[in-house]
Amino acid sequence: MNSPLEAARAAAIHAARAARARYRAGVVEPTAGRAPGMTQANMIALPREWAWDFLLYAQRNPKPCPVLDVIEAGSHATVLAEGADLRTDIPLYRVWRDGRLAGEVSDATALWAGQPDLVTFLIGCSFTFETPLQEAGIEVRHIAQGCNVPMYRTQRMRRPAGRLRGELVVSMRPVPADRVADAVSISGRFPSVHGAPVHVGDPAALGIADLARPDFGDPVEIHPGEVPVFWACGVTPQAAVMASGVPFAVTHAPGHMFITDVPDSTYHV
Amino acid sequence: MNSPLEAARAAAIHAARAARARYRAGVVEPTAGRAPGMTQANMIALPREWAWDFLLYAQRNPKPCPVLDVIEAGSHATVLAEGADLRTDIPLYRVWRDGRLAGEVSDATALWAGQPDLVTFLIGCSFTFETPLQEAGIEVRHIAQGCNVPMYRTQRMRRPAGRLRGELVVSMRPVPADRVADAVSISGRFPSVHGAPVHVGDPAALGIADLARPDFGDPVEIHPGEVPVFWACGVTPQAAVMASGVPFAVTHAPGHMFITDVPDSTYHV
Numbered sequence: 062m063n064s065p066l067e068a069a070r071a072a073a074i075h076a077a078r079a080a081r082a083r084y085r086a087g088v089v090e091p092t093a094g095r096a097p098g099m100t101q102a103n104m105i106a107l108p109r110e111w112a113w114d115f116l117l118y119a120q121r122n123p124k125p126c127p128v129l130d131v132i133e134a135g136s137h138a139t140v141l142a143e144g145a146d147l148r149t150d151i152p153l154y155r156v157w158r159d160g161r162l163a164g165e166v167s168d169a170t171a172l173w174a175g176q177p178d179l180v181t182f183l184i185g186c187s188f189t190f191e192t193p194l195q196e197a198g199i200e201v202r203h204i205a206q207g208c209n210v211p212m213y214r215t216q217r218m219r220r221p222a223g224r225l226r227g228e229l230v231v232s233m234r235p236v237p238a239d240r241v242a243d244a245v246s247i248s249g250r251f252p253s254v255h256g257a258p259v260h261v262g263d264p265a266a267l268g269i270a271d272l273a274r275p276d277f278g279d280p281v282e283i284h285p286g287e288v289p290v291f292w293a294c295g296v297t298p299q300a301a302v303m304a305s306g307v308p309f310a311v312t313h314a315p316g317h318m319f320i321t322d323v324p325d326s327t328y329h330v
Numbered sequence: 331m332n333s334p335l336e337a338a339r340a341a342a343i344h345a346a347r348a349a350r351a352r353y354r355a356g357v358v359e360p361t362a363g364r365a366p367g368m369t370q371a372n373m374i375a376l377p378r379e380w381a382w383d384f385l386l387y388a389q390r391n392p393k394p395c396p397v398l399d400v401i402e403a404g405s406h407a408t409v410l411a412e413g414a415d416l417r418t419d420i421p422l423y424r425v426w427r428d429g430r431l432a433g434e435v436s437d438a439t440a441l442w443a444g445q446p447d448l449v450t451f452l453i454g455c456s457f458t459f460e461t462p463l464q465e466a467g468i469e470v471r472h473i474a475q476g477c478n479v480p481m482y483r484t485q486r487m488r489r490p491a492g493r494l495r496g497e498l499v500v501s502m503r504p505v506p507a508d509r510v511a512d513a514v515s516i517s518g519r520f521p522s523v524h525g526a527p528v529h530v531g532d533p534a535a536l537g538i539a540d541l542a543r544p545d546f547g548d549p550v551e552i553h554p555g556e557v558p559v560f561w562a563c564g565v566t567p568q569a570a571v572m573a574s575g576v577p578f579a580v581t582h583a584p585g586h587m588f589i590t591d592v593p594d595s596t597y598h599v
Contacts, residue, residue, distance in 0.1 A: 330521045
């Protein structure tokens with residue numbers, strides 16, 4: 062007979078595998094709130110010739126680009142999720158050509174077939190600490206509203222690496238003023254998945270003109286007494302693809318993450 | 331007039347710069363306890379042809395190999411210490427040929443001249459949290475004894491990357507049994523510089539036969555009531571150089587670190 066803890070773990074892994082199987086079968090949806098307690102990841106795949114520049118860019122900008130796994134050319138498997146196929150198990154992919162969005166697909170198998178030397182990077186995602194935020198009684202608005210998290214390009218340029226440069230992208234969650242400190246403490250315990258916020262309040266200082274018009278994802282309501290809190294976002298690599306005119310890349314679509322078999326607690330310090 | 335905090339910061343940076351200047355002038359000494367409050371770093375420089383494998387090895391083994399900066403071929407400067415020269419400002423260097431220790435020098439300028447495509451990696455060092463340990467009243471034995479920290483090769487193999495493989499190297503500090511929890515908590519707040527211990531007590535389980543005979547550094551006294559506590563160590567890359575037969579590498583000598591201008595608090599989460 063399993064203990065309650067073992068049963069909960071098995072259920073969480075089952076939920077992660079079931080979600081990946083649904084996405085492999087063609088379901089498209091934002092992944093926030095899916096498979097609660099399991100780490101979610103951003104994805105970017107680049108030709109091998111760009112892999113060094115990207116890994117260096119990530120090392121130099123660990124807050125938005127915390128690398129959880131690197132999958133070398135020729136493989137589509139990851140140690141973070143047994144049996145997963147990175148070409149099919151993300152709900153929605155974006156294709157980039159010469160720094161411009163060239164399309165979205167729910168199955169990227171043909172893209173990998175056309176560019177077999179892709180090196181794939183899985184990058185931490187702030188969805189990972191949304192379960193602990195909720196457990197502490199802090200509502201995560203986009204989960205409550207059943208939509209995607211709002212994300213914004215900022216005017217904060219990151220440290221460049223080789224041919225890669227670009228600005229910081231942030232995600233935003235409204236937090237009651239008297240819970241901001243708790244949200245900082247809780248997320249700060251997860252430095253590998255963006256950690257503590259980069260900015261609290263004052264969106265104009267980041268270069269965000271209108272919170273109601275995010276660059277990626279959906280707008281969410283901000284209630285009276287709430288402060289917009291900004292976390293570094295794993296869409297930052299996509300901003301670098303755009304700013305740097307990268308000739309070819311495949312990424313996840315913002316908010317449509319890769320769900321792993323790794324419990325959130327693994328990234329708790 | 332400076333505030334006391336500003337004066338303390340200026341004094342700490344002055345101490346770091348003075349130490350680097352001494353090492354540049356030829357002084358050789360272990361760096362534990364020097365320039366208290368300033369981050370210290372491990373160093374490894376490899377031909378460009380090995381740089382990808384190494385950065386991947388570090389990403390896959392972040393506990394022993396937390397990368398603080400990568401300096402591309404042709405440069406010997408780092409953002410972590412203005413005006414520093416990585417070829418001269420470390421007290422003692424080791425030269426590796428075909429995976430074997432080929433010598434030690436206090437000035438590595440000629441080595442860089444002979445291999446101009448070296449890519450240099452600076453890696454977090456547990457000396458960084460020794461000041462907070464001492465501030466909490468936990469004696470750091472090797473500082474008290476005025477010697478180098480004891481380091482041990484273990485039987486724990488790391489996750490390989492490309493041509494690189496090797497075992498975990500650990501540093502050891504004896505801690506009174508009733509302060510082990512504090513030592514774990516304090517060091518755990520510094521995940522970029524090895525973070526919490528990897529092992530507490532029971533050296534035999536790591537494959538360490540005799541604590542009095544470290545593989546690197548000096549032995550230290552263990553007092554009655556103290557437990558040996560083991561942290562992942564930035565000498566782990568040197569173990570990979572040996573195990574993998576890397577044709578050429580330059581590293582710091584164990585315990586003889588690069589002292590940066592970055593306050594410890596930068597790596598506090």
